[in-house]
Amino acid sequence: MTSVLLFALLLLIPVIFLLRRTKSSKRVPPGSLGIPIIGQSLGLLHAMRSNTAEKWVQDRINKYGPISKLSLFGTPTVLIHGQAANKFIFTNGGDTIVNQQTQSIKKILGDRNLMELSGKDHSRVRGALVSFLKPESLKQYVGKIDEEVKQHIQMHWEGKQQLKVLPLMKTLTFNIICSLLFGLEGGKQRDQFMKPFQAMIQGMWSIPVNAPFTRYNRSLKASARIQNLLKEIVHQKKDEHEKNGANSRQDLISCLLSMVEDGKQVLTEKEIIHNAMLVMVAGHDTSSIVITFVIRLLANEPTIYAAVLQEQEEIAKGKLLGEPLTWEDLSKMKYTWRVVMETLRRFPPVFGGFRKTATDIEYGGYIIPKGWQIFWVTSTTHMDSNIFPEPLKFDPSRFENQASTPPYCFVPFGGGARICPGYEFARVETLVAIHYLVTKFSWKLLSDNSFSRDPMPTPSQGLLIELCPREIS
Known part of the structure; x- marks a missing residue:
């Protein structure tokens, strides 16, 4: 009899274990973690490269609902999207959600870059970067960016009949970054960066x-x-x-090195290097892609091109021959910036972002366990017809009054305390580039309108165009 009871008890133990396990994981979002390490990573990457990532996300939503679990890049992950998801991410502090990118980004950019930091460390490093990237500081660098753009156009655009836009825009933004962020003029030291930089960003x-x-x-x-x-x-x-008392404002690294509190440097050498890499990647990829897609858009929309050209020609008429653009000139480019904003709505450079849970947290009626990764698709609100009527229509007038857009619905630069500190830097280099391109050239597309994501949007054939110089009065 005793042996029978013992046998029955042994049978009940795994049943009790399974029941407890089911109960404890009852509210974890639906879905599957897939194959260990790989999970759904290959499926997402394939969808992005075939430009079906939005469909990939929608298929998951149709199957599992607005929140689901999966595994991306070796980590258990929860996928969320929409206005509520954006607000959830951008308003939660470091007590519940912390900055953490995928393992690949963390290892490539370094664990002391801003996207990996939370709390006081995040505030300290962000404050240091903003001191260089804020409008008051950037005003003195407009002329330098102007010089880089004019040199680039002279070397790579003038006299050309056909060219690929995206590779050239990447060259332009790379040179601007090297000049403003690192103080590197054209030459051997700058050239040393180009090849490893291109290899580095391919595996992000x-x-x-x-x-x-x-x-x-x-x-x-x-x-x-x-x-x-x-x-x-x-x-x-x-x-x-130390020797010459160099101007602390001449470039980002000099600025960061000069920041001292209580006799101690605000940022460590490691933090300066890792955040220089972060700004390098962010400034290079996003701006080059935005400018490329604006050029693509202007080729397809002659009415919008004409309006941008008119605005830029009015600014050019007030300049002496060879005189650089100023901060005041950029403030007059209101319609052009609305075109850029609408381009960002339709073709956001960043498809999604990552965070990590610092504790078990509740969202959408489910529990996201501590240590899990959150992947939120930033741009689904950009194409929501309830927020942006006729979302497929390109309409810059949507941004005439940005206050009319509901909060956490237009998020190409993030939001809240996590909004991109390089926002104004991107605005300056984008507007300066567009000014000189539209006043010096007209163009037509020689490639189709297709593009893929790897992970950022990449137009077919690098956006091959036929170039026609404009007569400048």
């Missing part, structure tokens, strides 16, 4: 398996090379500052 969204011949492996090696180059620049500028 990749499965973190460090095996030979993988994108991730190549990106890690390129990241190490860039960090060593930046370390040389930091040491060089530190010596210059």
Whole structure:
């Protein structure tokens, strides 16, 4: 009899365990974590490269509802979207949700970059970056950006009949970054960055398996090379500052090195290097893609092109030959900036973002366990007809009164305390580039309108155009 009871008890133990497990995980969002490490990563990456990522997300929503679990880039993940999701992400502090990107981004950009920090560390580093990137500081750099744009157009556009826009825009934004952020003029030291930088950004969204011949492996090696180059620049500028009292505002690294509180440097050398890399990637990719898609749009919308041209010609008429643009000139480019904003609504450079839960948190009636990754698709609100009527129509007038757009619905630069500190920097280089391109050239597309995401939008054939110089009065 005793043996029978013992046997029955042994049978009940796994049943009780399963019942408890079911009960404890009852409110975890529906879905599947898929194959270990890989999960749904390959499916998402394939969808992005085939430009079906929105459909991929919608299929999950249709199957599991507005919140679901999956595994991305080696981490258990919950997918959320919409206005409520954007507000949830941008208003939650470090006690519940902390900054953490995918393992690949963290390893490539470094664990002390702003996207990995929370709480006081985030505030300290963000404050240091904003001191250089805020409008009051950027006003003095408009002329430098103007000079870089004019040099670029002279070297790569003038005299050309056909060209690919995106590679050239990446060259332009890379040179602007090297000049303003690192104080590197054209030449050997700047050229050393280009090849490893291009290799590094290719593996930003990749499965973190460090095996030979993988994108991730190549990106890690390129990241190490860039960090060593930046370390040389930091040491060089530190010596210059100590010997000559160099102007702390001449570039980002000099600015960060000069920031001292209570006799101690505000940022460590590691933080300066990791955040220089972050700004380098953010400023290079997003701005080059936005300018490229504006050029694509202007080729398809002659009425909008004519309105942008009229605004820019009015500004050009008030300038002497060769005189650079000023901050005041940029403030007059209101219609052009609305065109840029509408381009960002239709073709946001960033498809989605990541955070990590610091504790078990409740969202949408489910529990997101501590340590899980949150992947929120930032742009689904951009194409919501309840927020933006006729969302497929390109209409810059939507942004004549930005206060009319509900909060947390237009988020190309993030929101709340996490809004991109480089927002004004991106605005300046985008408007300066558009000014000179539309006043000097007209163009037509030689490639179709298709594009893929890798992970950012990449037009077919790099956006091949036929170029026609304009007569400048």
